[in-house]
Amino acid sequence: xxxxxxxxxxxxxxxxxxxxxxxxxxxxxxxxxxxxxxxxxxxxxxxxxxxxxxxxxxxxxxxxxxxxxxxxxxxxxxxxxxxxxxxxxxxxxxxxxxxxxxxxxxxxxxxxxxxxxxxxxxxxxxxxxxxxxxxxxxxxxxxxxxxxxxxxxxxxxxxxxxxxxxxxxxxxxxxxxxxxxxxxxxxxxxxxxxxxxxxxxxxxxxxxxxxxxxxxxxxxxxxxxxxxxxxxxxxxxxxxxxxxxxxxxxxxxxxxxxxxxxxxxxxxxxxxxxxxxxxxxxxxxxxxxxxxxxxxxxxxxxxxxxxxxxxxxxxxxxxxxxxxxxxxxxxxxxxxxxxxxxxxxxxxxxxxxxxxxxxxxxxxxxxxxxxxxxxxxxxxxxxxxxxxxxxxxxxxxxxxxxxxxxxxxxxx
Numbered sequence: 001x002x003x004x005x006x007x008x009x010x011x012x013x014x015x016x017x018x019x020x021x022x023x024x025x026x027x028x029x030x031x032x033x034x035x036x037x038x039x040x041x042x043x044x045x046x047x048x049x050x051x052x053x054x055x056x057x058x059x060x061x062x063x064x065x066x067x068x069x070x071x072x073x074x075x076x077x078x079x080x081x082x083x084x085x086x087x088x089x090x091x092x093x094x095x096x097x098x099x100x101x102x103x104x105x106x107x108x109x110x111x112x113x114x115x116x117x118x119x120x121x122x123x124x125x126x127x128x129x130x131x132x133x134x135x136x137x138x139x140x141x142x143x144x145x146x147x148x149x150x151x152x153x154x155x156x157x158x159x160x161x162x163x164x165x166x167x168x169x170x171x172x173x174x175x176x177x178x179x180x181x182x183x184x185x186x187x188x189x190x191x192x193x194x195x196x197x198x199x200x201x202x203x204x205x206x207x208x209x210x211x212x213x214x215x216x217x218x219x220x221x222x223x224x225x226x227x228x229x230x231x232x233x234x235x236x237x238x239x240x241x242x243x244x245x246x247x248x249x250x251x252x253x254x255x256x257x258x259x260x261x262x263x264x265x266x267x268x269x270x271x272x273x274x275x276x277x278x279x280x281x282x283x284x285x286x287x288x289x290x291x292x293x294x295x296x297x298x299x300x301x302x303x304x305x306x307x308x309x310x311x312x313x314x315x316x317x318x319x320x321x322x323x324x325x326x327x328x329x330x331x332x333x334x335x336x337x338x339x340x341x342x343x344x345x346x347x348x349x350x351x352x353x354x355x356x357x358x359x360x361x362x363x364x365x366x367x368x369x370x371x372x373x374x375x376x377x378x379x380x381x382x383x384x385x386x387x388x389x390x391x392x393x394x395x396x397x398x399x400x401x402x403x404x405x406x407x408x409x410x411x412x
Contacts, residue, residue, distance in 0.1 A: 008079040014409045015055060015079040021408075022051040026108050030101040044086050049094045053102065055080045057402035058409075060380035064092035099386075103394035106270065106401045107292050113266045113404055114293060116411050123262040123360060124297040125367035126285055126306060128278045130253040132383030133241035133392070137252040140243060141201065142233040201234045208232065240389035242274045254384065256396050257281045259289055259300075260368040266407050267371065268293055270400040272393040278305035283314045296320060301364040312344035323361040324348055375403055 009015050022028075031046045055077070056067045068088040070077040086094075095102070113119050212226035235241055235252060244253040255276065259269035269288040271281060282302065290296045300315060301323040315322040326349040352359050375381050379402060386395045 005079050005082060008075045013076060014058060015076040017409050018055040019051045019080050022054060023047055025112060026105060031098050044084060048081055051080050053095060054405060057398055058405050062385055064088040067091050099391060099394045103397040106397045109401050109404045110268060110292055113408055116408060118264040118266045118407060118411055119261050119268060119293060120263040121261060121293060121295060121297045123299040123363050124259050124268060124289060125262060125364040126259045126300060126302040127368040128255050128257045129372045130244045130246045131256050133238050133252045133254055134384050134387050135235050135237035135241050135252045137243050139237045140233045140235040144230055197236060205232045205234055238387040240274055244276050254392055257285055258371060259285050260371050262363050262367045264407055265371050266404055267400045270397055272396045274389055279308050279311060282306050282311045286314060286318055299360055301361050307345060309343050312348060375399060
């Protein structure tokens with residue numbers, strides 16, 4: 001076997017780069033702060049575990065079992081871990097325990113990209129894409145179906161209790177000598193648990209509908225009428241995820257947003273929501289660009305899904321030159337169809353028409369869309385492992401961190 005870690009893989013291999021970057025340039029104080037006691041077995045070193053996770057993500061390996069197997073079989077992973085072999089439970093527990101701290105590494109890696117000259121903020125393109133949640137759309141139930149199922153289960157459970165009351169005289173024959181006769185069969189307990197879950201889901205949908213109505217009455221949100229309660233549904237596996245329309249079909253998904261610098265396709269802002277519509281994400285993404293990099297982008301382009309009077313006003317307030325499509329652009333043409341000819345949107349439509357094929361809007365497709373392609377193809381990321389909006393949002397930031405690390409490796 002090689003006498004040194006540097007001999008496992010070539011000197012310019014990304015494994016060495018990621019290991020040394022984590023050890024020497026990233027601030028892991030928030031991770032270390034979680035280890036406040038010396039009781040129990042000494043853990044694997046947090047720096048090594050962080051480097052292992054980041055390197056695994058840059059290689060498109062996300063499952064804790066696959067990462068653990070790679071530590072035993074792949075020399076590039078051995079170069080990161082020093083031939084240590086944490087099992088999959090240790091890897092999974094570390095990721096869950098430090099998920100928020102790991103998500104914050106996105107900003108630190110972004111600053112390193114900027115220091116390397118990869119982030120210019122001359123032009124930034126914004127886009128969103130739907131990624132599959134760790135839940136099946138067949139595990140979702142609409143509000144009307146919940147009412148029907150609640151009534152059916154309640155009647156079924158009540159009927160069983162009535163039958164049990166009538167059977168008091170034949171307990172021994174029905175349940176055996178060692179039973180009292182009032183125990184719930186497993187199928188009844190399961191149905192009761194399902195009934196409770198349906199009642200909780202119904203209450204959550206009613207609360208969600210009431211909150212949306214209240215926001216609409218206050219003039220907040222997108223301005224559209226809230227979805228009626230009868231058309232809402234909730235997933236029992238991941239209640240925060242939503243059935244969303246993709247290019248091919250409808251899928252249980254989350255809506256992932258990225259803002260990408262045109263200079264080298266580095267992600268400068270990332271967020272995630274469970275809303276189908278992209279427009280509400282723009283103001284927060286614009287603020288995040290400034291927060292993450294220390295200064296604001298000069299120009300921003302985005303497709304028609306982000307175009308609204310409120311968003312155009314927000315970009316003007318931040319002194320960002322906007323290039324937002326006001327309608328669907330026909331293939332091979334410089335103008336869009338179905339344009340919104342009023343207010344700021346009308347001014348934007350005129351600017352795009354005047355620019356024609358030379359308009360700065362053309363940078364959008366070659367900037368942000370290839371990044372989603374790289375995440376889905378090169379990194380092989382198609383869906384989330386975690387569940388719940390907060391946890392999935394941090395997982396998305398880890399994916400974006402891995403993408404930026406790959407760009408940083410290429411810029412060495």
